[in-house]
Amino acid sequence: xxxxxDIRTRISSIKNTQQITKAMKMVAAAKLRKxxxxxxxxxxxxxxxxSVVSRLVENSDVDNVLLRQPEEVNRICLIVVGxxxxxxxxxxxxxxxxxxxxxxxxYQSYHENGxxxxxxxxxxxxxxxxxxxxxxxxxxxxxxxxxxxxxxxSIMQEVTEKFVSGFYDKVLVAFNEFKTVISQNRLVETVxxxxxxxxxxxxxxxxxxxxxxxxxxxxxxxxxxxxxVHVNMQLWRAVLDSNASEQGARMAAMDxxxxxxxxxxxxxxxxxxxxxxxxxxxxxxxxxxxxxALEDQ
Numbered sequence: 001x002x003x004x005x006d007i008r009t010r011i012s013s014i015k016n017t018q019q020i021t022k023a024m025k026m027v028a029a030a031k032l033r034k035x036x037x038x039x040x041x042x043x044x045x046x047x048x049x050x051s052v053v054s055r056l057v058e059n060s061d062v063d064n065v066l067l068r069q070p071e072e073v074n075r076i077c078l079i080v081v082g083x084x085x086x087x088x089x090x091x092x093x094x095x096x097x098x099x100x101x102x103x104x105x106x107y108q109s110y111h112e113n114g115x116x117x118x119x120x121x122x123x124x125x126x127x128x129x130x131x132x133x134x135x136x137x138x139x140x141x142x143x144x145x146x147x148x149x150x151x152x153x154s155i156m157q158e159v160t161e162k163f164v165s166g167f168y169d170k171v172l173v174a175f176n177e178f179k180t181v182i183s184q185n186r187l188v189e190t191v192x193x194x195x196x197x198x199x200x201x202x203x204x205x206x207x208x209x210x211x212x213x214x215x216x217x218x219x220x221x222x223x224x225x226x227x228x229v230h231v232n233m234q235l236w237r238a239v240l241d242s243n244a245s246e247q248g249a250r251m252a253a254m255d256x257x258x259x260x261x262x263x264x265x266x267x268x269x270x271x272x273x274x275x276x277x278x279x280x281x282x283x284x285x286x287x288x289x290x291x292x293a294l295e296d297q
Contacts, residue, residue, distance in 0.1 A: 018261040032244060035247050049226070056223055073169040075115045076170045078173075080125045081121045088250035095176055116135060118134050121139075121143050153232045156191075168192070171190070176241065
């Protein structure tokens with residue numbers, strides 16, 4: 001039977017751990033509300049912008065470099081949006097496994113020939129991919145300490161410039177899309193070139209009426225201005241979704257940890273009571289035996 005002092009120490013340690021996991025759950029819940037609010041405010045804007053881009057392209061014959069499908073894909077850039085902190089269940093591992101599966105199934109030859117560049121966003125992505133011999137050309141550890149549009153936009157602008165110059169022929173982004181507090185969709189989406197087939201255009205679908213627009217100054221000028229913003233919004237949406245998904249995953253993980261700690265505490269308390277009862281029984285038996293020995297004398 002375990003020593004009573006050891007069991008008491010373990011129970012005390014588990015109670016302290018339980019307090020920590022409860023606090024982390026509450027912090028994650030507070031951060032989740034803010035992240036979810038940002039994400040929900042951005043989604044309609046990004047969706048409407050995609051609809052506008054789709055309508056502009058459909059009603060014109062503009063040949064913009066961001067829309068042009070390359071004849072041959074020679075070099076690929078993959079932006080992986082992970083997290084800065086752990087203790088969020090399988091949030092990072094599931095995404096990284098999805099990324100590796102996608103690389104092995106679709107882009108293995110590029111990886112083997114050194115033509116697949118990875119941009120790692122978050123400390124976990126920066127730690128994971130270099131160890132596995134992936135070509136990480138740029139890393140952004142600590143990115144989620146202060147999530148803002150300017151930092152996201154600067155990453156995408158640099159990648160867009162390399163795409164326009166012909167250095168990259170395809171740009172993808174991998175992230176956790178927020179579905180519910182306890183579940184996420186792991187996505188690997190193509191950002192460049194812009195695929196109109198993947199943009200949901202809502203105009204005229206509900207009413208069945210096609211509206212004729214007059215553009216000022218002209219379609220070409222508007223597209224040249226709006227397409228880079230649309231591309232930046234795709235990464236910004238991915239970052240906000242990933243941030244909200246991370247907080248939801250951490251809240252769920254800390255809730256499970258708290259429940260597991262509670263169950264373990266109950267088991268140890270039962271063992272403690274059994275050990276204490278056994279010790280008391282042994283002590284009473286010794287006293288009775290001693291008293292009986294004295295009576296015999």
